[in-house]
Amino acid sequence: xxxxTAHEASxxxxxxQSALGAHAPRTQRTGRxxxxxxELHLEAHRxxxxxxxxxxxxxxxxxxxxxxxxxxxLMPVRVTTALGAGYSTxxxxxxxxxxxxxxxxxxxxxxxxxxxxxxxxxxLRHYVTNVRTFRTEKADEIIAESAVLLFRSRGDVxxxxxxxxxxxxxxxRTATGWQLARRTIMLDEAVIRMQNLAIFL
Amino acid sequence: MTDQTSVIQDVQRGMIPAHIYNxxxxxxxxxxxxxxxxxxxxxxxSEVPEAGDxxxxxxxxxxxxxxxxxxGEIRALFNMCLHRGMQVCRxxxxxxxxxxxxxxxxxxxxxxxxxxxxxxxxAYGGEEGFKKKGQTxxxxxxxxxxxxxxxxxxxxxxxxxEDFLGDFKFYMDYYTKQSADGIELRGPQRWRVKANxxxxxxxFAGDMYHTPxxxxxxxxxxxxxxxxxxxxxxxxxxxxxxxxxxxxxxPEGSLEDRLRYVGYPDEMIGRMKEQxxxxxxxxxxxxxxxxxxxxxxxxxxxxxxxPRVEEGSDEVLPFxxxxxxxxxxxxxxxxxxWFAVDKNASEEYKALxxxxxxxxxxxxxxxxxxxxxxxxxxxxxxxxxxxRRLLLNGRMGLLExxxxxxxxxxxxxxSGPGSTRIGYSEYNQRELLFRWADHLERPVQAAAQLHVGxxxxxxxxxxxxxxxxxxxxxxxxxxxxxxxxx
Ligand code: FES
Ligand SMILES: [Fe+2]
Numbered sequence: 001x002x003x004x005t006a007h008e009a010s011x012x013x014x015x016x017q018s019a020l021g022a023h024a025p026r027t028q029r030t031g032r033x034x035x036x037x038x039e040l041h042l043e044a045h046r047x048x049x050x051x052x053x054x055x056x057x058x059x060x061x062x063x064x065x066x067x068x069x070x071x072x073x074l075m076p077v078r079v080t081t082a083l084g085a086g087y088s089t090x091x092x093x094x095x096x097x098x099x100x101x102x103x104x105x106x107x108x109x110x111x112x113x114x115x116x117x118x119x120x121x122x123x124l125r126h127y128v129t130n131v132r133t134f135r136t137e138k139a140d141e142i143i144a145e146s147a148v149l150l151f152r153s154r155g156d157v158x159x160x161x162x163x164x165x166x167x168x169x170x171x172x173r174t175a176t177g178w179q180l181a182r183r184t185i186m187l188d189e190a191v192i193r194m195q196n197l198a199i200f201l
Numbered sequence: 202m203t204d205q206t207s208v209i210q211d212v213q214r215g216m217i218p219a220h221i222y223n224x225x226x227x228x229x230x231x232x233x234x235x236x237x238x239x240x241x242x243x244x245x246x247s248e249v250p251e252a253g254d255x256x257x258x259x260x261x262x263x264x265x266x267x268x269x270x271x272x273g274e275i276r277a278l279f280n281m282c283l284h285r286g287m288q289v290c291r292x293x294x295x296x297x298x299x300x301x302x303x304x305x306x307x308x309x310x311x312x313x314x315x316x317x318x319x320x321x322x323x324a325y326g327g328e329e330g331f332k333k334k335g336q337t338x339x340x341x342x343x344x345x346x347x348x349x350x351x352x353x354x355x356x357x358x359x360x361x362x363e364d365f366l367g368d369f370k371f372y373m374d375y376y377t378k379q380s381a382d383g384i385e386l387r388g389p390q391r392w393r394v395k396a397n398x399x400x401x402x403x404x405f406a407g408d409m410y411h412t413p414x415x416x417x418x419x420x421x422x423x424x425x426x427x428x429x430x431x432x433x434x435x436x437x438x439x440x441x442x443x444x445x446x447x448x449x450x451x452p453e454g455s456l457e458d459r460l461r462y463v464g465y466p467d468e469m470i471g472r473m474k475e476q477x478x479x480x481x482x483x484x485x486x487x488x489x490x491x492x493x494x495x496x497x498x499x500x501x502x503x504x505x506x507x508p509r510v511e512e513g514s515d516e517v518l519p520f521x522x523x524x525x526x527x528x529x530x531x532x533x534x535x536x537x538x539w540f541a542v543d544k545n546a547s548e549e550y551k552a553l554x555x556x557x558x559x560x561x562x563x564x565x566x567x568x569x570x571x572x573x574x575x576x577x578x579x580x581x582x583x584x585x586x587x588x589r590r591l592l593l594n595g596r597m598g599l600l601e602x603x604x605x606x607x608x609x610x611x612x613x614x615x616s617g618p619g620s621t622r623i624g625y626s627e628y629n630q631r632e633l634l635f636r637w638a639d640h641l642e643r644p645v646q647a648a649a650q651l652h653v654g655x656x657x658x659x660x661x662x663x664x665x666x667x668x669x670x671x672x673x674x675x676x677x678x679x680x681x682x683x684x685x686x687x
Contacts, residue, residue: 192392
C-alpha cells in the first residue's frame with residue numbers, strides 16, 4: 001500500500017474525506033509527472049518558490065491574494081497505525097481545515113498589533129524541493145507536489161523548530177496568474193515539535 | 202535531593218517560588234508523588250466505540266493500551282510484554298482482537314490475557330514452569346469512567362473516581378453531557394511546547410485576568426466578542442471538588458435566550474433541559490453564567506467558547522475541547538487537545554463547531570497561539586538562579602491579612618456547588634497548587650510487584666539451583682492474586 005500526500009487507501013482524497021472539505025474543488029491529476037522542461041512544470045515550480053519567499057517574509061496579504069475563493073487548506077493529524085490499517089491520519093481531526101474565510105482571519109490577526117506569538121517575529125525559511133507537476137482533466141488546472149521543510153527560529157538561543165511535510169497543491173490559471181485552490185499537507189510527524197502553527201506550510 | 206519544605210510552605214500561603222516552573226528536582230518529585238498516584242485522564246469511550254478498538258496513551262513514561270474487549274468492557278493495559286518487556290503495541294490506534302509481541306511472538310487478547318506462548322511446553326515445561334493460565338498484561342492499578350471519560354491512577358488504593366471528582370462533576374456535565382448519549386471525541390492533536398505543564402492547567406482553571414490582554418487580537422478580527430476587559434470581569438470563577446473554572450456573564454433573558462446567545466440550536470437546548478438538573482439549568486437560566494475554561498487537578502482542562510465562524514454573519518457557534526497537559530520534563534509539555542461534541546447534535550452543527558474549535562484552540566488555534574508564547578517565555582525565565590530569589594504573588598483576591606477582596610456568591614445568588622466569585626482572582630490557581638503541595642509533601646508507598654508466571658513464595662531457585670531463592674518484598678502480591686479467570 002502506498003500513501004501519497006493526498007490519498008489514503010480508501011481511494012478518495014483526504015480533502016474529500018475531511019469534515020470541512022465539502023466546498024473543495026475535486027480536480028485530480030492525470031497521467032505521469034511532466035518533464036522538468038515542460039512549460040507547466042516550470043510555471044508551477046516558479047509559483048511555489050515565489051510563495052516560499054512570501055511566507056518567509058510573512059507577506060500574508062500578498063499570499064492571500066494568490067489564493068482562490070474556493071480554497072481548501074488541509075493539514076491532517078498524522079497517526080501511527082499498523083501496516084495495513086489503511087489510514088495514517090486521525091479520522092475526523094486535522095490541525096488545519098480551512099477555507100478562504102478562516103485563512104483570511106488568520107492573516108488579519110497577524111496584521112493586528114496584538115498577535116504576541118509573532119512579536120518579535122520568527123525567522124522563517126521554507127525549503128521547497130522534490131517538485132513535480134501533473135496535468136489534470138481541466139486545461140487550466142494542474143497539480144503540483146512538493147516537499148517542504150520549515151525552519152523556524154524565535155528569540156536568540158532557544159532551539160529552532162523544524163517541520164517537514166509533503167504537499168499536494170491544485171493550481172488554477174486565472175487572468176491575474178496562477179492561484180492556489182487546494183492544498184493538502186501531510187506532516188511527517190505525529191507529534192508536532194513546534195509551539196504552535198502560527199505559520200503556513 | 203534538596204529539601205522542598207520551604208517551597209511547599211510558600212505555596213500553601215499563596216506565594217509561588219518562581220523556579221517551580223522549571224526545576225528538575227521538583228519535576229522528579231511531581232513524577233513520583235503526584236503523577237504516581239493521582240487520577241489522570243487517558244481517553245474517552247467514544248474513541249474506542251467497537252469491540253477491539255484501541256488507542257495507546259501515556260502516563261509520563263508508561264504506555265497503556267486503552268482497549269474495548271470483546272465483551273465491550275474498557276481495559277487499560279500496561280503496554281509491556283510479560284516475557285522480556287518489549288512494547289507490545291506500537292501503533293497509536295486501531296482495531297485488533299489480539300496483540301502479538303514482535304520479539305518472540307507471545308500474544309494477548311484485547312482484554313490482556315495471554316493466549317499464545319510459542320513453545321510453552323518445550324521451552325518452559327508447560328504450566329509447571331510458567332503459569333500461563335490467568336496471566337494478563339499488567340492492568341492499570343485503578344480505572345474509573347465518568348460520562349465516558351476514562352481515567353487511570355497508578356495507585357491501586359486510589360479513592361473512587363467519582364469521589365475524587367466530587368462536585369466538579371456538576372460542571373463536567375456542561376461539557377460532556379449535553380444529552381443522554383454524551384459526547385464524541387475527535388483527535389487528539391498532539392504537539393510539544395517548551396513550557397512547564399502546570400502553567401496551562403493554572404491558566405485554564407481560573408485566569409480570566411489574562412483574557413483581555415493576551416487575546417486582544419481575536420476580538421479585533423471579529424472572531425470573538427467576549428474577552429473585552431469589562432465583560433470578562435463580570436464572569437465568575439468557581440472551585441468544586443478537585444476542579445474549577447471560569448464563566449462568562451450572559452445578557453438578561455430566559456434559559457433558552459441565553460443558550461441561544463452562545464449559539465446552541467433549539468433542538469440541543471431541548472435535550473439539555475431533559476438532561477441537566479434544575480441547579481445546572483439555573484446557573485445558566487437564573488444566575489446567568491456560562492462555563493468557559495476549566496481544569497481538573499492535576500492536568501486535564503476543558504474549554505467552551507462561542508466564536509463567529511462564518512463571514513458576514515453575527516451568529517456565533519459554541520465548541521468544546523478537552524485537553525491534557527502531559528508532562529515531558531520540567532520545561533516541556535506535550536499537549537493533547539481533543540474536539541468534543543454532543544453525539545446527538547446535527548451533522549451540520551458538528552461541522553461548524555469543529556471549525557470553531559480549529560480557528561480558536563488546538564495546535565493552530567488563534568487563541569492558543571498567544572497563550573503558548575507566554576508560557577514558553579515564562580518557563581525559560583524560571584530556569585535561572587534569579588528566579589530562585591523571586592516569590593511571585595499568587596494571592597490575587599486576598600488582602601494581606603487573608604480577607605477576601607470579593608466574598609463568594611451566596612446560595613441565593615448562585616445555584617451551583619463549590620465556591621464561586623465574580624471577578625478576577627487567583628483562588629483556583631491556588632486550589633491547584635495547594636493540592637500539588639499536598640502531594641509533594643506526602644511520600645509514596647512502594648508499589649506492589651508482579652512476579653510473572655511464578656509463585657514468588659514457592660518459586661524454586663534459578664540457575665540450576667545454585668542461586669538464592671527470589672526474595673519477595675512485603676509489598677509483593679502473589680501472582681495468583683493477580684490472575685483473572687481465563
Ligand atoms: S519480549 Fe515479548 S515475546 Fe519476548
Ligand atoms: Fe488564553
